[in-house]
Amino acid sequence: MTYAILAMACFAVLDTTNKFLIASVPLLMVLWFRYAFQAVASTAMLWPRSGMTMFQTQNFRLQIVRGLLLLMCSVLGFASLKYMPVAEFTAFIMLTPLVVTALARFVMKEQVSVLRWLFVSGGLLGALLIVRPGGSMDTSHAWLPLSLVVSNAVFQILTSHMAKSESPVTMHLYTGWVGAVIASGLVGLGAWTTDLTSFEWALMCLIGCAGTLGHYLLILAFSRAPAANVTPCLYSGIAFATFAGWLVFAHVPDHWARMGMLLIALCGLGAAWLSQREHQSV
Numbered sequence: 090m091t092y093a094i095l096a097m098a099c100f101a102v103l104d105t106t107n108k109f110l111i112a113s114v115p116l117l118m119v120l121w122f123r124y125a126f127q128a129v130a131s132t133a134m135l136w137p138r139s140g141m142t143m144f145q146t147q148n149f150r151l152q153i154v155r156g157l158l159l160l161m162c163s164v165l166g167f168a169s170l171k172y173m174p175v176a177e178f179t180a181f182i183m184l185t186p187l188v189v190t191a192l193a194r195f196v197m198k199e200q201v202s203v204l205r206w207l208f209v210s211g212g213l214l215g216a217l218l219i220v221r222p223g224g225s226m227d228t229s230h231a232w233l234p235l236s237l238v239v240s241n242a243v244f245q246i247l248t249s250h251m252a253k254s255e256s257p258v259t260m261h262l263y264t265g266w267v268g269a270v271i272a273s274g275l276v277g278l279g280a281w282t283t284d285l286t287s288f289e290w291a292l293m294c295l296i297g298c299a300g301t302l303g304h305y306l307l308i309l310a311f312s313r314a315p316a317a318n319v320t321p322c323l324y325s326g327i328a329f330a331t332f333a334g335w336l337v338f339a340h341v342p343d344h345w346a347r348m349g350m351l352l353i354a355l356c357g358l359g360a361a362w363l364s365q366r367e368h369q370s371v
Contacts, residue, residue: 090310090319092306092309093306093307093310093322093323093325094322094325096304096306096307096310097303097322097323097325098325098329099300099302099303099306100179100300100326100329101179101329101332101333102295102299103123103300104166104170104175104178104179104333105175105330105333105334105337105338106299107119107167108170108175108337108338109337110289110293111167111170111171112171113289114282114285114289114293115276116167117272118276118282119167119296120160120164120167120268120276121272121273121275121276122293122297123163123297123300124160124163124265124268124269124272125269125273126294126297126298126301127265127268127300127301128265128266128268128269130298130301131305132262132265132266139258143259143262144259144263145259146255147255148251148254152251152255152259152263153263154247155247155248155263155267156263156264156266156267156268157267158243158244158247159244159264159267159268160267160268160272161240162237162240162241163268165233165234165236165237165240166178166182166237168233169181169230169233172230172233173230173234174338174340175331175333175338175340176327176340177219177342177350179326179329179331180215180216180327180349180353180354181216181234181235181237181238181353182238183324183326183353183354183357184212184215184238184353184357185241185242185245186320186360187208187212187213187357188238188241188242189245189246190205190206190208190209191209204363205360205363208357208359208360209356211352211353211355211356211359212352215349215351216235216353217349218345218349218352219346219350257311257312261308265301320357321361321362324357327350327353327354
């Protein structure tokens with residue numbers, strides 16, 4: 090569980106630095122550096138032990154689709170951070186497991202209990218409290234984080250399906266390289282600039298390190314403990330993001346936003362507890 094908490098601290102650093110940087114650096118350039126760093130650093134760390142075998146996969150097409158989905162999530166995430174504070178953004182991301190529940194019912198035709206639907210409804214109510222008119226973000230841009238949550242839910246469902254036959258390390262490598270290759274093409278269309286200060290380059294490196302280390306720690310967390318034990322730790326990300334947002338941007342969520350964030354966290358924890366109970370009863 091320590092790995093999961095450390096991963097969420099890394100993601101808080103990643104999101105806060107992203108928000109700070111995209112105010113002065115082209116979004117696509119930051120996106121490219123984040124994926125290029127992850128791809129090269131991960132490959133360099135794993136190559137001495139695994140060589141080309143780490144790229145062996147049973148479904149190359151699904152690896153590409155999964156990489157595209159994560160890249161879409163990153164673009165939507167970067168865009169969302171331009172219009173909403175880090176803490177509220179992180180709370181929104183925590184809606185993903187609840188949206189996965191809804192997709193499981195309507196797309197995969199799985200049975201969903203009434204209690205689980207209550208948790209989903211509570212989480213969505215929490216999201217509405219965050220993006221309400223008069224809150225800390227422009228409601229005209231609310232579609233960005235909502236689209237991100239749906240995309241992330243599809244990404245997680247695909248990840249769960251692929252994890253039955255694919256190595257987590259291989260999936261991590263493919264997401265990095267798919268994102269790096271596509272972002273390289275996009276940044277070459279005119280988003281590249283060399284007019285960056287040494288401080289901005291240092292922040293770009295911080296983004297790369299935080300993203301790579303965060304994803305690696307999350308892989309370790311899920312490989313060493315059951316998902317039901319790891320998932321509650323992920324909600325520590327809201328606390329880390331709130332602290333980082335206050336430290337860097339002097340932003341403190343208002344009363345209604347705090348209520349919404351708390352409601353999302355409680356519903357997410359409740360859903361995790363319910364999943365653990367259902368798993369034990371099988």
